[in-house]
Amino acid sequence: MILSMVDDTRTTQAVVRAHDLVKVYKRGADEIRAVDNVSFEIQSGEFVAIVGPSGAGKSTLLQMIGCMDTPTSGSLEVDGHDTARLSDGALTKLRRERIGFVFQHFGLLPTMTVAENVAVPAMFSRKDVRGRVDELLRSMGIEGRRDHRPPQLSGGEMQRTAIARALINSPSLLLADEPTGNLDSATSETIIELLQTLNAGGLTVVVVTHNDALANAAKRRVDFKDGKIVERE
Amino acid sequence: MITTLRYIITNLGRRPLRAVVTALGVAVAIATVFSLISFQRGYQAGLKADMDRLGAHLLVVPKGCPYDAASIALHGATWPCYLKMSYLAQVASTPHVAVAAPVLMSAIYLPSSEQVVYCGVERNILQLKRSWHIDGSMVNNQAAGPSPVEMVTGSAIAKAQGWKVGDVVKLPGLTGKMGKITGILQSTGGADDLFVYMPMARAQQIFDRPNQITHILVRLDDPEKMDDVVSNLRGCDAGMDMNVVPLAHLYHTIQALIESTRLLLYCVALIAIMAAGAGLSNTILMAVNERTREIGVLRALGASQGHIFRIVWSEAVLLCTAGAVVGIAASIAASHPLEAWFRANLPYAPTGALITPDAMLVIACIAGAVVLGSIASAVPAGRAARMSPALSVRAVGGEV
Secondary structure (H helix, E strand, C coil), rough: CHHHHCCCCCCEEEEEEEEEEEEEEEEEEEEEEEEEEEEEEEEEEEEEECCCCCCCHHHHHHHHHHHCCCCCCCEEEECCHHHHHCCCHHHHHHHHEEEEEEEEEECCCCCCCCHHHHHHHHHHCCCCHHHHHHHHHHHHCCHHHHHHHHCCCCHHHHHHHHHHHHHHHCEEEEECCCCCCCCCCHHEEEEEECCCCHCCCCCCCEEECHHHHHHHHHHHEEEEECCCEEEEE | CCCCHHHHHHHHCHHHHHHHHHHHHHHHHHHHHHHHHHHHHHHHHHHHHHHHHHCCCEEEECCCCCHHHHHHHCCCCCCCEEEEHHHHHHHHHCEEEEEEEEEEEEEEECCCCCCEEEEECCCCHHHHCCCCEEEECCCCCCCCCCCCEEEECCCCHHHHHCCCCCCCCCCCCCCEEEEEEEEEEECCCCCHHEEEEEEEEHHHCCCCCCCEEEEEEEECCCCCCCHHHHHHHHCCCCHHHHEEEEEEHHHHHHHHHHHHHHHHHHHHHHHHHHHHHHHHHHHHHHHHHHHHHHHHHHHCCCCHHHHHHHHHHHHHHHHHHHHHHHHHHHHCCCCHHHHHHHHHHHHCCCCCCCCCCCHHHHHHHHHHHHHHHHHHHHHHHHHHHCCHHHHHCCCCCCCC
16 A cells, blocks of 8 residues: 555665765854765665754754755755756755655644645645545545544644655655654654655655664664764664 | 635634734725725716706806805705896896796795705706606696696605696695696606796795796807806896806816815825735734744745745735725625715715715725735735745744
C-alpha cells in the first residue's frame, strides 16, 4: 500500500548534493554562521537522521534542503536542480512537487478537517486528489478521523495527518523537523515505524531530531554541531 | 475537497467578532455612499418629473418668494396672495407665449387632517397637461351658478373618496356644495392625483375670489426665447405685481442648493470610506501577523507568493463585499424612514420617490467595495507574500 505512494521510477542517484554549503544570518553587527562549509550527499532511498543540540543549525540545513531557504554560499542540488539558479517560483514548484514537509508543531490548519488538511498542497497545484486522500488516510490509519478537526485529534493522529499531507503530491524527498518532538514515547514509536515503512517503500527520508530512538531507526546518522558535520555514519 | 474559497471563509470565521466589526465599518461607508447617490438620483428625477408634469416653461406667481410659490404650485396648498385675472390677458398676449393657463388653487383641511386641493382651471390647461388621460371628459368652462360644479378629480382622491364618473357628490370640506364628476384622471404619479379640478368661474365663486387667480402656467412656442419672454413679462404693466419664474432656472437653483449640501455629505462619506479602509487594513495586518507560521507552512507546502497574496487579498475583498451587501441592504431597508426624514427637512421635496436605488448602483457600490478591499489589503497581502518561508515557519504563536 505505502509502496504505491512513491515514485518508483527513481534511481539511486543523489537526491541532495551539497558542496561547501554556508548559511550566514546577520543580527545587527553580528554574523551567525548557522551552516558552515558543509558538504554531503543524500542518495535516493536513504533514511538520514541529522542529530545535534539546539542551535546547531540542523533546522537551517533542513530548510535549505527543502528549498525554503537559500545558501549564502556553496552549492546545493535538490532532485537534480541547482537551487542557487532557481527563482522563488521555481523553488516553490520544486517544494510543491518533489518535497514533503513534516513539522514538530504539525502545522495543521485548525478550521479544516483532517481530509481537507491532507489535501492542502493540492489547493496550490489544482489537482483532484480525492482518491489519493482516501488512500493516504487509510494507510495512516486515520480514515475514521477524516471529518474531524485538528483540535479533536491526539498528537499521534495530528502527526499522521501531517505525514499524509506531506505525501499527497508523491514527493521524492520527505523532510521532517523534529517529527516526534511533541509526542510521547509510545506515539513517537508509531511515527518512527511509519517513517521506516515509508522509507522501506523507496521514499528518501531526512529527519532532524533529538530523539535517539528516531536517530537510531535511520539508516544513516549525521551529527551536527556549530553548523558543521562532526561525525558521519 | 478543500478549495481556496473555503479556506478563506473559514479564516474569516476564526475571529468572527473582528470580522463582523470590520465588515460593519465597510457597511456604514457603503450605505452612506449608496444612500447619497440614490437620493441624488431620486431627487433629480423627482424634481424633473414634477416640472415636466406641470407642462409649463414659466410660472407666473404673485410677488413673494418664487420658490415657495413654485412649491405650492407643484404640491398644492392655499396661497397667501393672488394675481388679478386681468393679468392673464397681458401674459397671453406676450410674444412667444403659446399657452397661458390660469389656476386658482385652494386647499381645504379636513377634520381627518388630510387636505383636499381644489384647482379652478380653464380648458386650455389640457394644452399643457399633454400626458393627462381622463376617464370621462374634461370640465367645460362652466359659468357661475347654483348647479353642481363639474369636476375632474385625481385618481388617488377619487379612489380614497370612492368616486366614479357621473357621481354627484358633496365637496369635501365645502359645506353644502355639490359636484358632478365628469372625469377621473388616470394616475400621473404626481400631485395631480390628489387634486380636484373645476371650472375657473365656479372656483372663484366657491372660494369667493372673484377675478382672482393664484398663478399662471405658461408654455412657450419656442423655449429658446425664454429670456425675451421673461424680460417682456417683467416689463409689462402687471410686471410689478408678479414674479416670473422660469422652471428650468428653478430646477437648476434647487439642484444647486441640494448640490452644496451633497458635497458636504460626500466629504463625510469619504471620511467613512477612509476610516473603513484603515480599519480593514489594520484587521488584515493583524491577521497576517497572527498567521505568520501558518503562512510559512503554506509556503513549505507549495504556496507561491502569488497564492499567499491572493489568499490575503481575497479575505479583504470578501469582507468588503459582505460589508457592501449589508450596507446596501440596510440602505434599501432604511430608505422609507430616510425619505420621510428628508421630506420633513428639505425646503422642496419632489412628489415621487426621493431615494431610487437601481441595479447599476448596487453593482457599482459592490465594485467600489472590491476596490476598497484591494487597496486596503495591498500592504498586508504584499507583506504576507514576501515573508521568508524559512523564518515565518519558525514564528512563535498563532493557531498552527
